Amino acid sequence: MNIVVCVKQVPxxxxxxxxxxxxxxxxxxxxxxxxxxPDGYALEEALRLKEKHGGEVVALSLGPERSxxxxxxxxxKGAERGVHVSDDKxxxxxxxxxxxxxxxxxxxxxxxxxLTGLQSDDHxxxxxxxxxxELLGLPHATIIMQIDAADxxxxxxxxxxxxxxxxxxxxxxxxxxxxxxxxxxxxxxLKGIMAAKKKEIATLTRADLGVTVAPTQRIERIxxxxxxxxxEILTGTAKEAAAKLVEKLKHEARVI
Amino acid sequence: xxxxxxxxxRDGQWNRASFETLAAAQQAARDTGASITAAVIGxxxxxxxxxxxxxxxAEVLSIEHDLLEKYTPDGYTLALKQVIAEAxxxxxFFPHTYQVRDFAPKLATALGRGMIADCVGLRHENGRLIFxxxxxxxxxxxxxxxxGDAPWFASFQAGAFRGDQVETGGSPPSAGTVAVDLKPxxxxxxxxxxxxxxxxxxxxxxxxxxxxxxxxxxxxxxIPLAEKLATAIxxxxxxxxxxxxxxxxxxxxxxxxxxxxxxxxxxMAIGIxxxxxxxxxxxxxxxxxxxxxxANAPIFEVADYGIVGDLFEIVPALTEELEKSKVx
Numbered sequence: 001m002n003i004v005v006c007v008k009q010v011p012x013x014x015x016x017x018x019x020x021x022x023x024x025x026x027x028x029x030x031x032x033x034x035x036x037x038p039d040g041y042a043l044e045e046a047l048r049l050k051e052k053h054g055g056e057v058v059a060l061s062l063g064p065e066r067s068x069x070x071x072x073x074x075x076x077k078g079a080e081r082g083v084h085v086s087d088d089k090x091x092x093x094x095x096x097x098x099x100x101x102x103x104x105x106x107x108x109x110x111x112x113x114x115l116t117g118l119q120s121d122d123h124x125x126x127x128x129x130x131x132x133x134e135l136l137g138l139p140h141a142t143i144i145m146q147i148d149a150a151d152x153x154x155x156x157x158x159x160x161x162x163x164x165x166x167x168x169x170x171x172x173x174x175x176x177x178x179x180x181x182x183x184x185x186x187x188x189x190l191k192g193i194m195a196a197k198k199k200e201i202a203t204l205t206r207a208d209l210g211v212t213v214a215p216t217q218r219i220e221r222i223x224x225x226x227x228x229x230x231x232e233i234l235t236g237t238a239k240e241a242a243a244k245l246v247e248k249l250k251h252e253a254r255v256i
Numbered sequence: 257x258x259x260x261x262x263x264x265x266r267d268g269q270w271n272r273a274s275f276e277t278l279a280a281a282q283q284a285a286r287d288t289g290a291s292i293t294a295a296v297i298g299x300x301x302x303x304x305x306x307x308x309x310x311x312x313x314a315e316v317l318s319i320e321h322d323l324l325e326k327y328t329p330d331g332y333t334l335a336l337k338q339v340i341a342e343a344x345x346x347x348x349f350f351p352h353t354y355q356v357r358d359f360a361p362k363l364a365t366a367l368g369r370g371m372i373a374d375c376v377g378l379r380h381e382n383g384r385l386i387f388x389x390x391x392x393x394x395x396x397x398x399x400x401x402x403x404g405d406a407p408w409f410a411s412f413q414a415g416a417f418r419g420d421q422v423e424t425g426g427s428p429p430s431a432g433t434v435a436v437d438l439k440p441x442x443x444x445x446x447x448x449x450x451x452x453x454x455x456x457x458x459x460x461x462x463x464x465x466x467x468x469x470x471x472x473x474x475x476x477x478x479i480p481l482a483e484k485l486a487t488a489i490x491x492x493x494x495x496x497x498x499x500x501x502x503x504x505x506x507x508x509x510x511x512x513x514x515x516x517x518x519x520x521x522x523x524m525a526i527g528i529x530x531x532x533x534x535x536x537x538x539x540x541x542x543x544x545x546x547x548x549x550x551a552n553a554p555i556f557e558v559a560d561y562g563i564v565g566d567l568f569e570i571v572p573a574l575t576e577e578l579e580k581s582k583v584x
Contacts, residue, residue, distance in 0.1 A: 013471075013529075014550070017395055024398070095361065096370045121393055127361040127373060130329075134365040139444035140329065142358045159514060160450065161271075161354050163507075167448035179514075181501030215403045216370020220386070225397040225557065231546075233562045238569035242577045245545065248561055250581070253543040255522040256465070256489060 001055040001149065001172075004106050005046040005079070005115045006132075008036040009063055009070035010122040024219040025091040035070045038117030042178040044185040045147060046115050047078045053149060056080040058109055062101055064088045068201060075196035076188035082201035083109075085209065091123075097213035099131035104209035106136065113154075114175040118143060129177035139170040142177040257290035260345035260407075261313075262336065262360075264353055265296060265304055266327070273351030273412075275419030278311060280378055280412045281349050282423055287380035293317060293343055294429075297332060299325035309431055312423040316431045317343070323438045326447040329359040335436040336363050342434065345407050347385075352411035354514075364409040371409035372400050376416040376532070389413075393531040394554035414513065415536045458492065458508055465491030465522045468511055468538070469499055472527015472548060472567055476504040481571050482526055488578040491522070496534045512537035527567050530555025547571065 011017065012032035020027055035043075046057045059074030061067045062085040071082035085101050087093070093101070106114060114136070119126035133140030145165065146157035149172070158166045159179050188196075206213075234244040249256045259281045263274035281292050291314035296304045298320065305318040319339055323331050340348065340363075350356040352374045364371040376397070377388035387400045387410055402408040460466060467486040473479060479493075486493045493509060500510040511518055512534040523541035528534060530546070530553055538544070539558050546559035547567050556562050563570055 011392070013393075016552075017392060019396065026392075026396075094370055095373075096365060099365075122391065124389075124391055124393070125373060126357060127371065130358065130361040131365050134362045140362070141445065143354055159354065161513065162517070163452055163515070164450060165453065166450045169446040169448065170444055180497065184503075216364075216408075217372050218401050218403050220399040220401055222391055222396045222398045224395070224552070225390075225554075229558055229560070231556050231559045231562045233551075233556075233564060235564075238565060238573040239577075241563045241565065242570060242573035245561055245563060245574060246577045246581055249522065249543070249545070253522070253560065255543045256578075 001049055001053040001113060002058070002109070002111045003046040003049060003055065003113045003115060004058045004060055004109055004111045005039070005043050005074065006102060006117075006128060007039040007043060007059050007061050007070045007074055008117075008120050008122075009033045009061065009067045010036045010120055013121070019222055019224070022221050024222055026222070033066055033069065035073050036117055036120045036122075038119055038121070038178070038180050039070075040117070040185045041180050041182050042115040042117045043074050043077065043079070044183045045178050047186070048183065049113070049147065049149065050078075055112070058083060058111070060102060060105055061085070062087055062098055063090045071201055072196055073188065075199045075201075076192040077186055078192065081199060084201055084203045086203050086205050093213060094215050094217045095125040095127040095131060096216050099128055099135055100211050100213055101206055101209060102128065103132050103135040104211045105204055106132065112172050114138075116175070116177050118177050118179055129175050133175035136175065138173055138175050140175040140177070141168055141170060143179045144176050145179050145182050147176070257288055258293060258343070258345045259284060259290050259347045259349055260293045260295060260340070260343055261349045263294060263296050263308065264351055264355060265298055265301060268301070268304065270304065271351060271353055272419055273353055273414045275422050276414065276417040277349050277351040277412050278313070279417040279419060279422045282312065283417070284347070284378055284380070284385060288385065290346070291315070293345065295319055295339065297324055297335060305431060309429055310424050312426040313429050316429050318431075318433045319436060320433055321436050321438050323440065323443060327355055328443050328445045328447055329362055330443045330445060331438060332359045333363045333366055334438055334442055337366055338436045339434055340367065340407060348407050348409045350409070350411040352413050356411050360409060360411060367407065369404070369407060369409060370402070371411065372402070373411045374413050374532075375410055376413050390532055393529065394535070395552065413532060413536065415539060453507070460492055460494055460509065460511065460516045460518050463492040463518070464520050465489055466494050466511070466518060466520045466538075466541075467491045467524045467526065468494040468496065468528060469526050470496040470528030470534070471498050473499065476502070478568070479504060481568070485524075485571050485575045485578075488575045489522075489524075491524070494518075496528050496531075525555050525559070526571060528555050529553045530557065
């Protein structure tokens with residue numbers, strides 16, 4: 001089974017975010033980046049399917065030069081090849097624009113399955129997998145917690161809301177968005193990291209792919225949201241703050 | 257201008273987020289003078305359409321077909337494409353449910369349009385609607401506008417609007433059933449049984465006090481710290497999704513959009529950053545306490561009391577303080 005897994009590089013979870021006045025994206029200098037956590041689950045699922053059914057895993061990423069690090073991590077964990085769609089202005093793309101670029105890159109591959117994470121921890125559009133399916137003319141399913149593949153079909157466990165699940169079946173080729181928690185992602189081994197150095201990463205541009213995009217939406221600006229609730233911050237040493245909190249909960253909020 | 261609101265039901269039961277989206281549409285309609293068409297999809301949904309007809313909307317549509325009895329992304333997309341071609345709305349609003357995430361972006365793409373998903377607010381400024389959504393796991397908000405031609409698609413996060421504030425009355429809306437053309441071979445997904453994992457062992461919705469932990473707890477070996485606090489304060493232990501994904505606590509202790517929604521009298525969020533998926537499950541709590549090392553964590557947006565600092569110092573101090581106050 002040949003699998004394309006889409007991976008994104010996003011600001012590290014604890015990165016302090018600085019927003020230039022009126023900007024639609026953060027200042028990228030002086031912060032760390034990491035593989036988007038939900039994509040880590042999609043990557044792991046791709047590797048497990050390959051190990052079970054044979055074939056190859058191609059890691060695909062759209063973004064600036066730094067995005068190659070996300071591809072390298074996938075290669076170190078066991079993906080065979082990488083494809084980098086190089087785009088320094090990726091943050092100006094809307095969900096449809098990004099998906100068109102990724103779909104054009106996927107169309108150059110021979111694949112049976114495309115996997116994405118559920119959403120990115122930066123833009124958080126949460127649409128990429130579904131858009132890819134429509135652009136590629138393929139069936140899809142999202143929020144997947146289990147994949148059983150047999151005879152050119154997939155049996156999938158989808159998560160619904162409030163603790164409910166559903167089994168669905170669909171034919172290959174297909175696109176799946178993987179729910180976080182479906183597996184335990186592996187760590188890259190030293191051997192894997194060394195082997196990754198010899199693996200190929202192809203670089204493509206939007207022009208190479210022949211994709212033109214017309215924005216359907218525009219982020220006017222991003223900002224730190226205004227507080228709607230007044231939070232009383234309790235200060236002091238741990239002991240002092242704890243004592244103040246117990247006092248507040250007993251005599252002000254009266255909840256204990 | 258016309259806003260089409262696509263509601264959600266399963267087996268004749270509403271997804272209540274539908275009414276929040278209707279409230280969002282009524283706000284947009286007040287600002288822009290738009291009319292609202294409320295649609296319900298499925299098979300045998302006449303009773304639900306009648307409920308919609310009691311609301312302040314201009315039109316109610318029942319979209320009925322045997323192949324819409326069970327949800328499939330292909331069935332819903334094909335049906336709504338036909339409804340949109342007929343009704344010609346400018347905006348199409350959805351509740352941001354798991355089901356909507358599964359098909360609405362596909363529907364928009366099939367029409368060559370885009371969708372602003374997971375909106376938490378809506379403003380009318382200089383003659384246009386501005387959709388507010390969150391980015392960076394709630395650390396920033398973004399003002400987003402539509403570009404290009406209508407129809408424009410948007411979905412609204414659960415809890416962003418008040419479903420109980422949907423306006424009723426007005427002149428009775430026109431009601432109609434839309435016949436859609438669907439063939440079995442057009443539907444590629446085969447929906448099978450819907451089920452629950454093993455019975456939920458803990459019903460957190462009944463707990464008056466909840467002590468919830470997040471990523472900040474770092475290692476499963478640190479969980480006893482939170483357990484001791486929960487015991488001292490007489491609360492149930494719960495967690496945000498990543499903790500359950502790791503298997504550190506069972507899934508039935510998860511609070512948030514994919515877990516339980518709770519509103520206890522006291523909710524203590526410990527080492528939880530406050531991503532929207534978690535916050536929607538607990539923001540109705542009467543009193544919220546947040547303990548986090550990051551003063552900018554979004555959890556402080558909803559907290560009544562906050563302590564910024566190292567939870568590994570604060571939680572034991574708090575446990576000790578509670579035990580001490582009991583003795584007295």
